[in-house]
Amino acid sequence: MPADAARLLHELDETWRGLGKDQDKDLGTGVLRACAMTLIVAAAEADDPQELGGMLSSLMQQHPSRTIVVRTCPHRDEVEARTTVQCWMPFGRRQQICGEWIEIYAGTAQFGEVALLLLGLTVPDLPVVFWVRHTALGHLDALRPVLSMATRVIVDTSEADDQVSALDAVRSLAQDGPDGHEPVWRLADLAWGRITRWRKALAGILRNAPAPSRGSIRWAGEKMSMPACYLDAWLRSVFPGIEIDLASSDPVRPPVNVGRIRVVQLNGAGVDVRLERPTGGPNVVAITDGLQSGLVFPRLDEATLLAEELGIAGPDHLFREALKVARTG
């Protein structure tokens, strides 16, 4: 049956009614419908459904939403959709908390139709977040109507093989509002979130120190990773005139969840700071003017990064400034 917004919403309504009948008020059981936003996820056909589903389910516990996953299936000639609810039982409680879940399958030729469908499926009066899991999807013209109703657009360039085109794509999304105006959405890149712990550590260490004049960043992998690119850009935007040497320290590129930035060194008159993460694991050694201390940078998966990003209120001026000066090598 072709997808239709009214039918899908009716299906969800029926599901809620069914769940409501099962509850026992005296026992305090039953379900609680929770929703703080519409989260639209643009995913590729190749994305592992179990991995993506598990990740979004865990995200829903922190940011309950009506989640709409749009799967791009190039050879499909019809838009199909199905609805369900995702429930979880908080520890020590008897009442389940549930969020709505809609999955849409469509070929690229049907994206115009998908956009219209999405317009009818968003939750009224709540933010719309559009997570473009693959940066290139954000440039599909057919999805422009969806982008234009988003309060926030989130991309992730962490896995990008080609930093030049990834950076171009992000810059384009950051500047690309309707009719050439500033975008109505706030753009975020999860690769920027990956350097938050580095930035926080450096902010703590350099709090009362003089500004450094030179530095270096080392990473694992032949090509520069986007987090390293952003860290370099942030340092140059906050310390104008600083010279930063960029190089790979290990040709082997580890998986994205393992930290790729390995060393950050900052020097200048009265400042000597080195942060080392030798294996990409959680433990980082900070050496400040010869004094060694330990830090923990937990491994970051997509759900954690996305949850952090969704928890941020207000425009991210520091990211925009860094994006302006970012370079790819």
Add this chain to the structure above:
Amino acid sequence: MAATQVLDDPLRFDRPAPPATVVIFGANGDLTQRKLMPALYRLAFERRLAPGFAVIGTSRTVMSDAEFRAKMRAGVEKYLEDSPFDAALWEEFERGLYYLAGDISGDALYHELGAKLAAVEAERHTGGNALFYLSTQPSYYARVAEGLGTAGLQRTEDPAAWRRIIVEKPFGHDQASARQLNASLHGVFEEPNIYRIDHYLGKETVQNILAFRFGNGIFEPLWNRRYVNHVQITAAENIGVEGRGGYYQEAGALRDMIQNHLMQVMATIAMEPPAVFDAATVRDERAKLLRSIRILKPDEVATHAVAGQYGPAQIGGERLAGFREEKGVAPDARTDTYAAVTLFIENWRWAGVPFYIRSGKRLPKRVTDIAIQFNTAPLSLFADGEPGKWPNLLVVRIQPEEGISLRFFSKRPGSGMTLRPVTMDFNYGTSFGERSPSAYETLLLDALLGDPTLYTRQDMVEASWAVVQPILDVWSGSRFEFPNYASGTWGPKESEEMLARRGHVWRIP
């Protein structure tokens, strides 16, 4: 140019604490192991502490640095809540832990402490900053402050460095001793460097009261005598004195809970909106509210305050001892293990609105909450009169399950106009899946950052004692028929009668 502010990103991370040494007096005690060290370790885990961070523990017990570190590690591993223990991080963290044995009543300890602070400063680059935490018997507070002053440790030659002191409650055991303690502390430290810790103010929900009241536009217009019928603040514990009989016998519920924690909660609920959200302005408003509470005359105490003491009970096949049978408690003890008071605030917003506050031990459950009961609708349109029986109620739950709920009426489905009370519930745990920091994490970090918003100030302490003192004076000359409530009940019947005089009843939380 110092890199001070340009690196901060308030959207994504909080300001880290500056380098400092925390000196804990009474470091061999329970509080250090259970609360302080897990909180400091957790702050390190969250990367909130500077690399140049150190702790000097001191107490009478002779211990080496290594023994102190091992003991603290055991405490952190045992009492760390909601987060994993990271052995590698601990190894780095414990390098900053030192110990100094000594007698706090003599002068020698403070001179040795001065030398130790200088050595730690050189080794750990703490910048001369020091936070003195008094986790000792309250009777030693004045002595420790004096000792620090004698050794000149309350100040440094570096004008950029700071020295602060944290004292735990109780801040005195009556109005006179509170004033005396303040005078002793002021003899050494200036008021802005004195941090009086009230861990209730560090709780997330108590802080959230400010967000709820002043971050939303719809509640504040209702927050006054025109719409609020009365307010009930409850802090109930289901346990007894649990080995603290000796201390509790001298304190009692009115001193131990109401004079400090619950009056601070009341001030947060009832204060006027501050013009700006900074420490001085928020604390000014809290203090102003506390000064606006009507002081009871001696002849009003009997009708506005109730004292209770729990007796023995048989619960679930187990016999629970009465208070007078507890270890360390005199068989004729007159201590109030339950206290309830009716207070009025004399300002335009709250005139005539009763604030009922109760706290007790061995009550049916552990719960702390604030219930704001609104006036009923001015005209009853519905025949069954249900709305009159169930007025709108806004409940702010502080523990065990933090949250806010609102009770209102809804039509029962079907023909006819039958109403039923329903609640709209907001639960912290389910709405924010993230971990809440413990009160001690919040408060220690604030002290390191120099933010006293959540700490009590001299005038606040003295204002709350001024409210409680007349009740204590009358009670000290009264003969109560103790015990007057059985363990596992909601307190003495006089407490119910106190509310009944105004046509109110205690709710069952």
